[in-house]
Amino acid sequence: MHRLGSQSTVHRFRLAALLLCSRCILAPACVCLLIYSMYIGDPKLALIGVGLGVLTFLIVMLQWLISARARCPLCLTPVLANKYCSKHRNARKFLGSYRLRVAIGVLFKGSFLCPYCHEPTSVEARPKRPQHSRH
Numbered sequence: 001m002h003r004l005g006s007q008s009t010v011h012r013f014r015l016a017a018l019l020l021c022s023r024c025i026l027a028p029a030c031v032c033l034l035i036y037s038m039y040i041g042d043p044k045l046a047l048i049g050v051g052l053g054v055l056t057f058l059i060v061m062l063q064w065l066i067s068a069r070a071r072c073p074l075c076l077t078p079v080l081a082n083k084y085c086s087k088h089r090n091a092r093k094f095l096g097s098y099r100l101r102v103a104i105g106v107l108f109k110g111s112f113l114c115p116y117c118h119e120p121t122s123v124e125a126r127p128k129r130p131q132h133s134r135h
């Protein structure tokens with residue numbers, strides 16, 4: 001089991017995973033709301049749908065920025081970003097997405113399996129090397 005380099009990396013991983021999950025919930029909700037508002041002809045509801053769309057877009061941009069720096073400690077590939085590199089042959093998807101599987105692992109299990117090198121990583125900071133004390 002590998003560990004992440006520092007506490008700030010742990011926070012970055014958690015935030016990127018949270019944004020990815022919220023995006024996966026918000027985007028379909030926004031589309032459903034827009035279709036429904038057009039169906040019942042409610043301009044107020046359509047406006048909320050557009051607002052939700054803008055929010056989703058901002059979350060996508062923020063997630064894109066943060067996940068670019070959330071790298072696997074072993075192969076240094078950003079596991080929460082959209083990469084078209086070939087995946088490990090045993091890597092599995094969740095709802096058709098490798099990233100979502102990593103995000104769910106980060107948020108709920110506290111560890112994830114890198115889809116590129118297939119190595120497990122615990123979402124916690126590596127202990128610092130003991131400092132030499134003078135006597």
Ligand SMILES: [Zn+2]
Pocket residue numbers: 072073074075076077114115116117118119
């Ligand atoms: Zn990796």
